[in-house]
Amino acid sequence: MAFDQTALRYFVDGSSTMSNSGAVETLIQLVMCLRTVFPSQTRFLRADVSRTIPNPRLTKQWIHPRYIAEYPEVTKVPMSPPHELRSGDILIVPHTTACPTRFVDRGIRVFVYVLTSDDLVESLYCEYISHGYDDTKRRVIRPYVSPSLVARALPLDMSGVRKIVLMSGKSSKTIVERVRMACDALLCDVVLVRGYRRESLPRLYRSAAVFVAWCLSGFERTAFEATIFGAALITSDCRTLTDFRDIPINKKYVLRTNESTTLKNASSFSLMEVLKECLSHYRGTLPWMAKTMRQYREQLSEHSMIADVRAAFALTASMESSGSLSPRDFQVL
Secondary structure (H helix, E strand, C coil): CCCCCCCCCCCEECCCCCCCCCCHHHHHHHHHHHHHCCCCCCCEECCCCCCCCCCCCCCCHHHHHHHHHHCCHHCCCCCCCCCCCHHHHHHHHECCCCCHHHHHCCCCCCCCCCCCCCCCCCCCCCEEECCCCCCCCCEECCCCCCCCHHHHHHCCCCCCCCCCCEECCCCCHHHHHHHHHHHHHCCCCCEEEECCHHHHHHHHHHHHCCCEECCCCCCCHHHHHHHHCCCCCECCCCCCCCCCCCCCCHHHHHHHHHHHHCCCCCCCHHHHHHHHHHHHHHHHHHHHHHHHHHHHHHCCCCCHHHHHHHHHHHHHHHHHHCCCCCCHHHHCC
16 A cells, blocks of 8 residues: 555554564554554564565565464555655654664654653653553553453453462562462462463463562553453552553552652552452452453553554644644754
8 A cells, every 4th residue: 555645654663573572562553553543654664674575565474473363454564664764754663672863863753662661761862652641741552452362351250260379471580489478378379471372371361369560560461461351460569550540450459669659559568468368358359450450351442542543643643734844843953
Protein backbone atom coordinates (compact mmCIF):
# COMPACT_ATOMS: atom_id res chain seq x y z
CA MET A 1 0.00 0.00 0.00
CA ALA A 2 1.50 3.33 -1.09
CA PHE A 3 1.99 6.12 1.40
CA ASP A 4 -0.15 9.23 1.31
CA GLN A 5 2.71 11.59 0.57
CA THR A 6 0.79 14.62 1.87
CA ALA A 7 0.35 13.21 5.39
CA LEU A 8 2.59 12.40 8.32
CA ARG A 9 4.20 8.97 8.04
CA TYR A 10 4.67 6.65 11.03
CA PHE A 11 7.51 4.12 11.25
CA VAL A 12 7.88 1.63 14.13
CA ASP A 13 11.25 0.02 14.81
CA GLY A 14 11.02 -3.56 13.57
CA SER A 15 14.58 -4.65 14.31
CA SER A 16 13.54 -7.06 17.08
CA THR A 17 10.28 -8.47 15.68
CA MET A 18 11.76 -11.97 15.42
CA SER A 19 12.29 -12.00 19.20
CA ASN A 20 9.71 -13.50 21.54
CA SER A 21 9.23 -11.02 24.39
CA GLY A 22 6.57 -8.88 25.99
CA ALA A 23 8.21 -5.64 24.82
CA VAL A 24 8.19 -6.83 21.21
CA GLU A 25 4.53 -7.83 21.49
CA THR A 26 3.75 -4.29 22.65
CA LEU A 27 5.47 -2.89 19.54
CA ILE A 28 3.40 -5.29 17.40
CA GLN A 29 0.24 -4.04 19.10
CA LEU A 30 1.37 -0.46 18.55
CA VAL A 31 1.96 -0.86 14.83
CA MET A 32 -1.41 -2.58 14.41
CA CYS A 33 -3.17 0.31 16.16
CA LEU A 34 -1.25 2.90 14.15
CA ARG A 35 -2.25 1.05 10.99
CA THR A 36 -5.90 1.25 12.05
CA VAL A 37 -5.67 5.01 12.61
CA PHE A 38 -3.25 5.78 9.75
CA PRO A 39 -3.76 2.89 7.31
CA SER A 40 -1.70 4.22 4.40
CA GLN A 41 0.97 5.90 6.50
CA THR A 42 2.27 3.12 8.81
CA ARG A 43 5.28 0.86 8.29
CA PHE A 44 7.94 -1.07 10.15
CA LEU A 45 11.53 0.15 9.87
CA ARG A 46 14.21 -2.51 9.60
CA ALA A 47 17.82 -1.89 8.65
CA ASP A 48 18.48 -5.35 7.18
CA VAL A 49 15.65 -5.28 4.65
CA SER A 50 17.56 -6.16 1.49
CA ARG A 51 16.48 -6.46 -2.12
CA THR A 52 18.80 -9.46 -2.50
CA ILE A 53 16.28 -11.54 -0.50
CA PRO A 54 13.19 -12.75 -2.39
CA ASN A 55 10.19 -10.52 -1.60
CA PRO A 56 12.13 -8.39 0.90
CA ARG A 57 9.09 -6.27 1.69
CA LEU A 58 7.04 -9.30 2.75
CA THR A 59 6.68 -8.64 6.49
CA LYS A 60 5.88 -12.28 7.30
CA GLN A 61 9.51 -13.37 7.04
CA TRP A 62 10.57 -10.75 9.59
CA ILE A 63 7.96 -11.49 12.31
CA HIS A 64 8.04 -14.19 15.01
CA PRO A 65 5.41 -16.89 14.24
CA ARG A 66 3.70 -16.32 17.62
CA TYR A 67 2.84 -12.76 16.72
CA ILE A 68 1.58 -13.78 13.29
CA ALA A 69 -0.75 -16.30 14.96
CA GLU A 70 -1.93 -13.70 17.51
CA TYR A 71 -2.11 -10.70 15.16
CA PRO A 72 -2.44 -12.11 11.60
CA GLU A 73 -2.99 -8.68 10.03
CA VAL A 74 0.56 -7.71 11.02
CA THR A 75 1.82 -9.45 7.88
CA LYS A 76 0.20 -6.67 5.84
CA VAL A 77 2.36 -3.95 7.41
CA PRO A 78 5.24 -3.21 5.01
CA MET A 79 8.88 -3.17 6.02
CA SER A 80 11.01 -0.22 4.94
CA PRO A 81 14.78 0.34 5.09
CA PRO A 82 16.12 3.47 6.82
CA HIS A 83 17.00 5.30 3.60
CA GLU A 84 13.26 5.68 2.89
CA LEU A 85 12.80 7.94 5.91
CA ARG A 86 12.44 11.59 5.01
CA SER A 87 12.35 14.84 6.94
CA GLY A 88 9.10 15.22 8.87
CA ASP A 89 8.48 11.48 9.31
CA ILE A 90 7.76 10.03 12.77
CA LEU A 91 9.86 7.12 14.04
CA ILE A 92 8.95 5.19 17.21
CA VAL A 93 11.65 3.11 18.91
CA PRO A 94 11.55 1.07 22.19
CA HIS A 95 13.19 2.37 25.37
CA THR A 96 15.93 -0.24 24.98
CA THR A 97 17.22 1.84 22.07
CA ALA A 98 19.17 5.01 22.80
CA CYS A 99 17.79 8.11 21.14
CA PRO A 100 18.96 7.71 17.50
CA THR A 101 20.23 11.23 16.87
CA ARG A 102 21.37 10.24 13.37
CA PHE A 103 17.69 10.25 12.39
CA VAL A 104 16.91 13.43 14.33
CA ASP A 105 19.71 15.17 12.41
CA ARG A 106 17.85 14.28 9.20
CA GLY A 107 14.72 16.07 10.40
CA ILE A 108 12.90 12.93 11.55
CA ARG A 109 10.82 13.24 14.70
CA VAL A 110 11.77 10.37 17.02
CA PHE A 111 9.61 9.07 19.87
CA VAL A 112 10.95 6.61 22.46
CA TYR A 113 8.23 4.25 23.75
CA VAL A 114 8.99 3.72 27.46
CA LEU A 115 7.66 0.38 28.72
CA THR A 116 9.25 0.46 32.17
CA SER A 117 9.47 2.78 35.14
CA ASP A 118 13.14 2.00 35.61
CA ASP A 119 15.51 4.96 35.54
CA LEU A 120 15.82 6.23 31.98
CA VAL A 121 18.39 8.70 30.72
CA GLU A 122 16.33 10.95 28.47
CA SER A 123 17.72 12.82 25.50
CA LEU A 124 16.75 16.38 24.59
CA TYR A 125 16.58 15.32 20.95
CA CYS A 126 13.85 12.67 21.31
CA GLU A 127 10.28 12.77 22.61
CA TYR A 128 8.85 10.12 24.91
CA ILE A 129 5.69 8.00 25.10
CA SER A 130 4.76 6.30 28.38
CA HIS A 131 3.09 2.91 28.93
CA GLY A 132 0.95 4.42 31.70
CA TYR A 133 -0.05 7.48 33.65
CA ASP A 134 2.98 7.38 35.96
CA ASP A 135 4.49 10.25 33.98
CA THR A 136 1.93 12.89 33.02
CA LYS A 137 4.51 14.82 31.02
CA ARG A 138 4.51 12.17 28.31
CA ARG A 139 1.94 11.00 25.82
CA VAL A 140 0.36 7.78 27.05
CA ILE A 141 -0.24 4.61 24.99
CA ARG A 142 -1.25 1.64 27.13
CA PRO A 143 -0.63 -1.95 25.94
CA TYR A 144 -3.01 -4.84 26.58
CA VAL A 145 -2.92 -8.56 27.37
CA SER A 146 -2.79 -10.97 24.41
CA PRO A 147 -6.38 -11.49 23.17
CA SER A 148 -5.94 -15.28 22.99
CA LEU A 149 -5.09 -15.40 26.71
CA VAL A 150 -8.04 -13.18 27.63
CA ALA A 151 -10.34 -15.55 25.73
CA ARG A 152 -8.96 -18.54 27.63
CA ALA A 153 -9.34 -16.79 30.99
CA LEU A 154 -13.12 -16.65 30.65
CA PRO A 155 -15.04 -17.76 32.59
CA LEU A 156 -13.09 -17.67 35.86
CA ASP A 157 -12.36 -21.23 37.02
CA MET A 158 -11.22 -21.65 40.65
CA SER A 159 -11.46 -25.44 40.80
CA GLY A 160 -7.76 -26.02 40.16
CA VAL A 161 -6.31 -23.30 42.39
CA ARG A 162 -3.57 -24.57 44.70
CA LYS A 163 -1.14 -22.95 47.15
CA ILE A 164 1.15 -21.79 44.38
CA VAL A 165 2.87 -18.41 44.32
CA LEU A 166 4.11 -17.27 40.91
CA MET A 167 6.92 -14.84 40.29
CA SER A 168 8.52 -13.46 37.14
CA GLY A 169 11.60 -15.28 35.97
CA LYS A 170 13.35 -11.90 36.06
CA SER A 171 12.69 -11.36 39.79
CA SER A 172 15.72 -10.54 41.91
CA LYS A 173 17.27 -13.39 43.86
CA THR A 174 16.77 -11.48 47.12
CA ILE A 175 13.01 -11.16 46.63
CA VAL A 176 12.65 -14.75 45.43
CA GLU A 177 14.42 -15.91 48.58
CA ARG A 178 12.12 -13.81 50.79
CA VAL A 179 9.04 -15.29 49.17
CA ARG A 180 10.44 -18.81 49.44
CA MET A 181 11.16 -18.34 53.14
CA ALA A 182 7.57 -17.19 53.65
CA CYS A 183 6.28 -20.18 51.70
CA ASP A 184 8.35 -22.56 53.82
CA ALA A 185 6.28 -21.40 56.78
CA LEU A 186 2.98 -21.22 54.90
CA LEU A 187 3.43 -24.54 53.05
CA CYS A 188 3.16 -23.02 49.57
CA ASP A 189 5.22 -23.53 46.43
CA VAL A 190 7.07 -20.78 44.56
CA VAL A 191 7.18 -21.11 40.77
CA LEU A 192 9.20 -18.79 38.53
CA VAL A 193 7.47 -18.12 35.20
CA ARG A 194 10.22 -18.78 32.68
CA GLY A 195 10.84 -21.38 30.01
CA TYR A 196 7.15 -22.28 29.68
CA ARG A 197 5.59 -22.84 26.29
CA ARG A 198 2.96 -20.22 25.54
CA GLU A 199 0.16 -22.77 25.27
CA SER A 200 0.92 -24.15 28.75
CA LEU A 201 0.64 -20.79 30.54
CA PRO A 202 -3.17 -20.80 31.07
CA ARG A 203 -2.95 -24.04 33.04
CA LEU A 204 -0.14 -22.63 35.16
CA TYR A 205 -1.98 -19.35 35.77
CA ARG A 206 -5.20 -21.15 36.78
CA SER A 207 -3.32 -23.17 39.40
CA ALA A 208 -1.84 -20.11 41.13
CA ALA A 209 -3.40 -18.31 44.07
CA VAL A 210 -0.91 -15.43 44.08
CA PHE A 211 1.50 -13.58 41.79
CA VAL A 212 4.21 -11.58 43.57
CA ALA A 213 5.52 -8.80 41.31
CA TRP A 214 7.87 -6.89 43.58
CA CYS A 215 8.80 -3.43 42.35
CA LEU A 216 6.55 -3.46 39.29
CA SER A 217 8.47 -1.43 36.76
CA GLY A 218 6.12 -1.31 33.82
CA PHE A 219 3.63 -3.34 31.85
CA GLU A 220 4.84 -6.74 33.09
CA ARG A 221 2.81 -9.16 31.05
CA THR A 222 3.25 -12.29 33.18
CA ALA A 223 1.86 -10.51 36.24
CA PHE A 224 -1.23 -9.18 34.48
CA GLU A 225 -1.78 -12.40 32.56
CA ALA A 226 -1.87 -14.33 35.83
CA THR A 227 -4.24 -11.74 37.28
CA ILE A 228 -6.90 -12.23 34.60
CA PHE A 229 -6.89 -15.95 35.45
CA GLY A 230 -7.64 -15.11 39.10
CA ALA A 231 -4.26 -14.87 40.83
CA ALA A 232 -4.11 -12.22 43.56
CA LEU A 233 -1.45 -9.63 42.71
CA ILE A 234 0.97 -8.55 45.45
CA THR A 235 3.45 -5.80 44.72
CA SER A 236 5.33 -3.01 46.51
CA ASP A 237 5.69 0.75 46.40
CA CYS A 238 9.37 0.85 45.50
CA ARG A 239 9.17 1.73 41.83
CA THR A 240 5.77 2.35 40.34
CA LEU A 241 2.10 2.84 41.23
CA THR A 242 2.30 6.61 41.44
CA ASP A 243 -1.07 6.57 39.67
CA PHE A 244 -3.60 3.84 40.46
CA ARG A 245 -5.17 4.20 37.02
CA ASP A 246 -2.26 2.10 35.78
CA ILE A 247 -2.91 -0.77 38.18
CA PRO A 248 -6.22 -0.42 40.07
CA ILE A 249 -5.08 -2.70 42.86
CA ASN A 250 -6.29 -2.47 46.44
CA LYS A 251 -3.63 -0.70 48.51
CA LYS A 252 -3.69 -3.57 50.97
CA TYR A 253 -1.65 -5.55 48.44
CA VAL A 254 0.91 -2.80 47.83
CA LEU A 255 3.53 -3.38 50.50
CA ARG A 256 5.60 -0.54 51.90
CA THR A 257 9.32 -0.82 51.30
CA ASN A 258 10.53 2.43 52.86
CA GLU A 259 9.24 5.35 54.89
CA SER A 260 10.00 7.95 52.21
CA THR A 261 7.73 6.36 49.64
CA THR A 262 5.65 8.69 47.48
CA LEU A 263 2.66 6.38 47.88
CA LYS A 264 1.25 7.62 51.18
CA ASN A 265 -1.36 4.90 51.65
CA ALA A 266 0.79 1.85 50.96
CA SER A 267 0.00 -1.15 53.11
CA SER A 268 1.61 -1.57 56.52
CA PHE A 269 1.13 -5.34 56.36
CA SER A 270 4.13 -7.63 55.96
CA LEU A 271 4.70 -9.94 53.00
CA MET A 272 4.04 -12.92 55.29
CA GLU A 273 0.70 -11.50 56.49
CA VAL A 274 -0.62 -10.72 53.00
CA LEU A 275 0.53 -14.04 51.57
CA LYS A 276 -1.11 -15.89 54.44
CA GLU A 277 -4.42 -14.11 53.83
CA CYS A 278 -4.38 -14.73 50.09
CA LEU A 279 -3.52 -18.41 50.49
CA SER A 280 -5.86 -19.13 53.38
CA HIS A 281 -8.85 -17.14 52.12
CA TYR A 282 -8.34 -17.16 48.36
CA ARG A 283 -11.99 -16.63 47.49
CA GLY A 284 -12.10 -13.67 49.84
CA THR A 285 -9.37 -11.89 47.85
CA LEU A 286 -11.35 -11.95 44.60
CA PRO A 287 -13.51 -8.91 45.41
CA TRP A 288 -10.33 -6.96 46.19
CA MET A 289 -8.91 -7.95 42.78
CA ALA A 290 -12.10 -7.28 40.79
CA LYS A 291 -11.00 -3.89 39.42
CA THR A 292 -7.59 -5.21 38.40
CA MET A 293 -9.09 -8.22 36.66
CA ARG A 294 -11.65 -6.08 34.87
CA GLN A 295 -9.01 -3.64 33.65
CA TYR A 296 -6.84 -6.30 32.02
CA ARG A 297 -9.73 -8.49 30.83
CA GLU A 298 -12.03 -5.82 29.45
CA GLN A 299 -10.95 -2.20 29.68
CA LEU A 300 -7.47 -2.44 28.16
CA SER A 301 -7.79 -3.86 24.66
CA GLU A 302 -7.07 -3.10 21.04
CA HIS A 303 -9.88 -0.52 21.18
CA SER A 304 -8.40 1.35 24.15
CA MET A 305 -4.94 1.34 22.58
CA ILE A 306 -6.35 2.74 19.33
CA ALA A 307 -7.99 5.51 21.37
CA ASP A 308 -4.64 6.20 23.08
CA VAL A 309 -2.88 6.35 19.69
CA ARG A 310 -5.46 8.82 18.40
CA ALA A 311 -5.02 11.01 21.49
CA ALA A 312 -1.22 10.75 21.52
CA PHE A 313 -0.79 11.85 17.92
CA ALA A 314 -3.84 14.09 17.48
CA LEU A 315 -1.85 17.24 18.25
CA THR A 316 0.98 16.25 15.91
CA ALA A 317 -1.39 15.48 13.03
CA SER A 318 -3.53 18.59 13.53
CA MET A 319 -0.53 20.91 13.67
CA GLU A 320 0.95 19.36 10.54
CA SER A 321 -2.31 19.56 8.57
CA SER A 322 -2.85 23.18 9.58
CA GLY A 323 0.57 24.14 8.32
CA SER A 324 1.83 25.26 11.73
CA LEU A 325 4.55 22.61 11.56
CA SER A 326 6.90 22.02 8.69
CA PRO A 327 9.84 19.64 8.27
CA ARG A 328 12.15 22.51 9.24
CA ASP A 329 10.53 22.53 12.68
CA PHE A 330 11.95 19.05 13.26
CA GLN A 331 15.53 20.01 12.46
CA VAL A 332 18.05 20.13 15.29
CA LEU A 333 19.86 23.43 15.10
